Amino acid sequence: MKREDLAALTAACAKCGTCRTVCTLYPERKAEIAVARGKVVLVEAAASGLDGDAEALQEALSDCLLCGRCERACPNQVSVEEIVMKGRGALAEELGIPAWKQVVFGKVMPSAGGKTAARAAAAASQKLFLRKVPTESGLHYRFPSAFGLSGRTVPALPGESFLGSLPRGEAVRGEVILFVGCVFDHVFPRVGRAAYETLRLSGKGISVFRDAPCCGLPALVAGDRPSALRCVEENVRRLSDASPERIVFPCGSCLVMFRRNMLSLLPKEHPLYGDAVRVADRCEDYASFLLETGVLSRLPDLPKSERPGRIGYHDPCHLSGTLGKGGEGREVLRRAVGDSFGEMKGADLCCGYGGTFNIRDYPTSAKIGQNKVSVAAEGGTAVIATACSGCIFQMRDMAARTDPSLRVVHIAELVSQAFSTR
Amino acid sequence: MDKQALSALREVFGERLDTSREQCICYSYDATGKMFLPDAVAFPTSADEVRRTILLANERLFPVIPRGAGSGFSGGSVPVQGGLVLSMERMDRILSIDEENLVAVVEPGVVTETLKEEARKRGLFYPPDPASLKFCTIGGNIAECSGGMCAVKYGVTRDYVLGLEAVLGTGELVRTGVVTVKGVVGYDLTRMLVGSEGTLGIVTKAVLKLIPHPETIATILAFFRSNHDGSNAVVGIIGERITPCALELMDRTAIDCVRENAGLPVPAEAGCALLIEVDGPKESVSAEAERVDQACRRYGAIEVGRAADAEGRERLWTLRRSISPALRQVNPVKINEDIVVPRSRLPEMLAFLADLAYRQNIKIVNFGHAGDGNVHVNVMISGTDEDERRRADEAVAEVFRKTVALGGTISGEHGIGIAKAPFLEMEVGPLGVSVMKRLKTCFDPNGILNPGKIFVEEGMARR
Numbered sequence: 001m002k003r004e005d006l007a008a009l010t011a012a013c014a015k016c017g018t019c020r021t022v023c024t025l026y027p028e029r030k031a032e033i034a035v036a037r038g039k040v041v042l043v044e045a046a047a048s049g050l051d052g053d054a055e056a057l058q059e060a061l062s063d064c065l066l067c068g069r070c071e072r073a074c075p076n077q078v079s080v081e082e083i084v085m086k087g088r089g090a091l092a093e094e095l096g097i098p099a100w101k102q103v104v105f106g107k108v109m110p111s112a113g114g115k116t117a118a119r120a121a122a123a124a125s126q127k128l129f130l131r132k133v134p135t136e137s138g139l140h141y142r143f144p145s146a147f148g149l150s151g152r153t154v155p156a157l158p159g160e161s162f163l164g165s166l167p168r169g170e171a172v173r174g175e176v177i178l179f180v181g182c183v184f185d186h187v188f189p190r191v192g193r194a195a196y197e198t199l200r201l202s203g204k205g206i207s208v209f210r211d212a213p214c215c216g217l218p219a220l221v222a223g224d225r226p227s228a229l230r231c232v233e234e235n236v237r238r239l240s241d242a243s244p245e246r247i248v249f250p251c252g253s254c255l256v257m258f259r260r261n262m263l264s265l266l267p268k269e270h271p272l273y274g275d276a277v278r279v280a281d282r283c284e285d286y287a288s289f290l291l292e293t294g295v296l297s298r299l300p301d302l303p304k305s306e307r308p309g310r311i312g313y314h315d316p317c318h319l320s321g322t323l324g325k326g327g328e329g330r331e332v333l334r335r336a337v338g339d340s341f342g343e344m345k346g347a348d349l350c351c352g353y354g355g356t357f358n359i360r361d362y363p364t365s366a367k368i369g370q371n372k373v374s375v376a377a378e379g380g381t382a383v384i385a386t387a388c389s390g391c392i393f394q395m396r397d398m399a400a401r402t403d404p405s406l407r408v409v410h411i412a413e414l415v416s417q418a419f420s421t422r
Numbered sequence: 423m424d425k426q427a428l429s430a431l432r433e434v435f436g437e438r439l440d441t442s443r444e445q446c447i448c449y450s451y452d453a454t455g456k457m458f459l460p461d462a463v464a465f466p467t468s469a470d471e472v473r474r475t476i477l478l479a480n481e482r483l484f485p486v487i488p489r490g491a492g493s494g495f496s497g498g499s500v501p502v503q504g505g506l507v508l509s510m511e512r513m514d515r516i517l518s519i520d521e522e523n524l525v526a527v528v529e530p531g532v533v534t535e536t537l538k539e540e541a542r543k544r545g546l547f548y549p550p551d552p553a554s555l556k557f558c559t560i561g562g563n564i565a566e567c568s569g570g571m572c573a574v575k576y577g578v579t580r581d582y583v584l585g586l587e588a589v590l591g592t593g594e595l596v597r598t599g600v601v602t603v604k605g606v607v608g609y610d611l612t613r614m615l616v617g618s619e620g621t622l623g624i625v626t627k628a629v630l631k632l633i634p635h636p637e638t639i640a641t642i643l644a645f646f647r648s649n650h651d652g653s654n655a656v657v658g659i660i661g662e663r664i665t666p667c668a669l670e671l672m673d674r675t676a677i678d679c680v681r682e683n684a685g686l687p688v689p690a691e692a693g694c695a696l697l698i699e700v701d702g703p704k705e706s707v708s709a710e711a712e713r714v715d716q717a718c719r720r721y722g723a724i725e726v727g728r729a730a731d732a733e734g735r736e737r738l739w740t741l742r743r744s745i746s747p748a749l750r751q752v753n754p755v756k757i758n759e760d761i762v763v764p765r766s767r768l769p770e771m772l773a774f775l776a777d778l779a780y781r782q783n784i785k786i787v788n789f790g791h792a793g794d795g796n797v798h799v800n801v802m803i804s805g806t807d808e809d810e811r812r813r814a815d816e817a818v819a820e821v822f823r824k825t826v827a828l829g830g831t832i833s834g835e836h837g838i839g840i841a842k843a844p845f846l847e848m849e850v851g852p853l854g855v856s857v858m859k860r861l862k863t864c865f866d867p868n869g870i871l872n873p874g875k876i877f878v879e880e881g882m883a884r885r
Contacts, residue, residue, distance in 0.1 A: 031445070
């Protein structure tokens with residue numbers, strides 16, 4: 001894996017060890033290989049030609065939640081996420097990408113039709129194989145123990161996706177585009193719907209990005225850079241043509257892909273690079289858009305809550321950490337639910353999802369996630385609101401496992417509720 | 423390491439022994455950036471596992487290198503001759519905090535800050551505060567006798583270790599010292615082990631002294647025109663019979679790194695800054711802060727800032743904290759020395775360093791714990807220029823010679839490790855080295871423990 005670009009990135013690490021203090025995974029692993037310094041040195045060694053076993057290295061690099069805490073704590077601003085993702089990419093090239101991932105990332109994710117077909121197949125298999133469990137956050141299915149994922153729950157796929165439910169012709173044109181994201185379209189269409197309806201209260205013309213490809217982040221973190229690039233190219237091309245004033249994201253992970261990762265994935269000489277910079281510049285999180293357009297100031301003042309502080313805000317790593325948008329989500333909640341919102345205990349703890357990490361090591365992912373929701377519940381939080389599809393997916397599973405009375409929602413759902421009840 | 427050794431270790435550690443190349447790479451370095459691959463890494467969880475490991479090492483003659491968090495600046499935990507790295511990070515329990523006798527008993531893998539916080543919750547104070555306190559471990563602190571900013575008032579790790587449980591190089595488990603404030607029963611084996619860099623024994627448990635937590639703290643930041651004024655002020659403050667709990671000096675080279683983005687305005691003519699803290703009961707702290715303020719002005723301070731609340735203090739600290747991260751912009755590779763001179767010789771030392779940088783045409787950034795005469799001399803080089811590297815090495819040797827000539831010591835808190843081994847004799851003399859080597863033989867006759875450190879010679883164990 002001789003790679004000069006990687007060698008240049010890793011050279012910035014002074015090996016001080018500061019990353020050990022903030023790593024989400026370190027307390028679980030208690031080994032240097034878990035933390036950024038270990039991974040950076042491994043990539044450094046491999047990039048300079050001191051390869052060990054490529055599969056073992058891939059394994060080490062995969063053992064990371066990409067929560068970005070190390071990068072933010074680093075005194076030398078080492079681009080740890082970039083190093084890990086590029087490392088995974090280089091190794092995927094070397095080792096090949098497993099066939100199932102090739103199909104998912106290469107064929108399904110970049111196309112809307114592919115996603116719809118995959119959704120139908122998944123919904124059918126859910127009914128066949130999984131057992132139903134009722135939770136406050138909606139119906140979940142539980143994997144039987146035979147799957148080796150004992151106890152894991154997944155949300156029941158609703159009959160219709162959000163985009164599928166929009167009448168033809170509705171919201172095709174407007175100065176603001178809603179990028180709803182795969183999960184809020186197919187898995188939690190209520191979130192997509194709530195985001196759409198509350199954005200419309202801004203009085204701006206809101207159009208929905210129909211037939212949208214995936215943002216590309218799942219493929220990117222899995223090391224499938226070619227597929228991620230296809231998603232990005234398709235998105236940039238179409239969003240550039242539409243030339244909106246703003247592109248609004250209810251999901252922090254999709255947003256970080258557009259605002260940050262997209263630009264490191266596209267080489268500067270790529271014909272779409274200039275377009276990508278312009279697109280990235282117009283991308284914004286849901287909460288910021290609501291605050292800017294003053295939607296929430298139309299809500300009347302709320303009476304004192306019977307249970308102040310029962311609703312908390314969870315900081316998605318990408319949105320609050322990488323993009324520094326932790327304040328906006330909280331402000332939206334403060335206005336939407338009044339003093340029912342209170343700072344949640346452990347708000348900035350990672351949910352443990354980490355994209356593909358959740359699939360490769362579910363027990364550890366679940367341990368981190370269960371700790372997250374238990375700390376919140378012990379602190380008196382009954383509803384966890386947030387703004388990232390991965391976090392919601394994970395925390396609903398964790399709530400179903402530990403405390404089914406705990407609700408996990410998107411802030412848009414609470415905003416929508418505030419407008420419908422007042 | 424041979425197959426028998428590894429399979430015997432496997433019986434001790436099971437899955438907690440790892441020989442994969444990836445794991446070995448992750449235990450091959452410390453904060454010096456020097457890399458030497460071990461043959462294996464093990465993660466002990468009990469003193470007995472450590473004891474069995476050392477017995478095996480004596481049988482099969484392989485090096486054993488204890489390691490805390492790998493945050494050292496002297497190469498103390500780097501396996502220069504291969505062998506087995508014993509990573510103590512999983513022995514990380516605080517076993518007890520005795521509030522009546524003010525004693526904590528901890529395992530070596532406890533992170534320093536964790537202990538400080540647990541003590542704080544009980545109104546108690548474990549003072550040692552190395553810059554890496556958020557991730558370095560008590561075991562590593564003991565091995566290197568770490569210091570920190572508050573050493574000027576509270577001393578260093580050594581001053582808080584009452585007793586130890588350690589496995590010697592022979593594989594014997596020894597308990598040293600006391601659990602009381604006093605104790606003079608026989609030789610002081612505890613002090614012998616503190617700062618021995620893992621070459622005499624591996625600490626498996628430590629009995630540490632705690633003190634009442636100071637009631638409050640105040641921070642003063644003073645800018646001076648020159649190193650001369652600033653370092654004279656250091657001497658002057660101490661002359662006032664005040665003992666600050668931090669007295670940090672940043673010289674012109676350090677201020678220049680952050681002049682534009684120090685997080686607070688830096689006077690244009692500032693060529694030196696002192697960050698001073700005083701702690702204790704409320705009444706005395708505000709009186710002392712006032713006296714420090716006055717002393718600074720007397721020695722020519724051009725601006726003095728003061729804060730007693732957390733927010734204001736944090737603001738004053740941003741200047742000091744922003745220096746280390748900014749060093750990289752001077753040059754990518756840092757050679758970090760930690761010399762100490764008697765406080766009264768600081769002005770002379772700083773003048774020497776400025777002249778040296780000029781003579782050797784090399785970038786040197788100086789800051790550090792001036793209150794105890796400890797200066798972090800950071801020689802910043804590109805890392806790609808051979809001649810620059812040679813000039814840097816020469817400069818470092820000159821710094822050490824000057825330090826010793828001024829009655830100082832070549833390492834205040836980092837230890838000798840591999841980085842300063844060639845200069846050991848310069849400071850302690852041939853007899854000093856010889857006595858140390860004789861002691862080493864008593865504790866570790868087969869040269870199992872951390873070979874290749876402190877002394878220049880090859881270690882005695884073979885791979």
